[in-house]
Amino acid sequence: ITKNGKCVAKLSQFQEDDEDMVKEYALQYGASKRVTYEAYLQLVEDTDERYELIDGQIYYLAAPRFKHQVAVNEINGHFYNWFKGKTCRPLSSPFDVKLFNRAEKFEDDPNVVQPDIIVMCDEEKVSKDGKYEGIPTLVVEVLSKSTKSKDMVKKLHLYMHSNVKEYWLVDPEREFIQRYHFEDRELVDNVMFTKGMTIHSMVFEGLTVSVDEVFNW
Incomplete structure (x- = not known):
């Protein structure tokens, strides 16, 4: 994920699921590094996408079915x-x-x-x-x-x-x-x-x- 031309996060699959289902991804800011609240705010600023910050990791919320x-x-x-x-x-x-x-x-x-x-x-x-x-x-x-x-x-x-x-x-x-x-x-x-x-x-x-x-x- 990029913001202002810079890479701010990489997507990695949170859980293995069927290919035809909507997946939710955890956004990891480097190995074993906790995401700060400031970094979370920077990510969600001026976007309609939904994210959660839990235990130092950011999770993208996919559209519900x-x-x-x-x-x-x-x-x-x-x-x-x-x-x-x-x-x-x-x-x-x-x-x-x-x-x-x-x-x-x-x-x-x-x-x-x-x-x-x-x-x-x-x-x-x-x-x-x-x-x-x-x-x-x-x-x-x-x-x-x-x-x-x-x-x-x-x-x-x-x-x-x-x-x-x-x-x-x-x-x-x-x-x-x-x-x-x-x-x-x-x-x-x-x-x-x-x-x-x-x-x-x-x-x-x-x-x-x-x-x-x-x-x-």
Whole structure:
């Protein structure tokens, strides 16, 4: 990848997948070198492409496919109706979330992600220029074949260590939703919900979603 005529990153395949599927790539700035937040900002400046910065590596976000978007829309629709008039607010991607694992501040361990859906209960953490500087209470990620490793491992640990309270991992191919519940940056509950079941939030009492409606195709 070049910027202003200079090479700023090299593409390397993140995970081996079928040739006919959309792939997501990790952008590596040299062997075993962590990418700085400044380098990340330089890359994303004046571009419509979407990237995430996780544990010092940059990941290009490929365009989602049909089932992914159906699942996102179904869950976000339920969230929108349920949270209407309440103090917390659901938002869907693209929307930057800045996390920093167990560090004291963002500058010590900068991570920038774009979850498919978040529920934010700290709207006072939105800056004057519209950037969110808080920690979402609930995060939803819908898997694609090329993002499974990142969403199931890297992001799971990032959300847990960053003090997110609940994480829904949605698999549209195998048609299940995995619900992770965190307390004090530790995993305290992990339950799978399949078709015919209704997932309920551990953090927001009364928030439920039918799994059948999520996988409505």
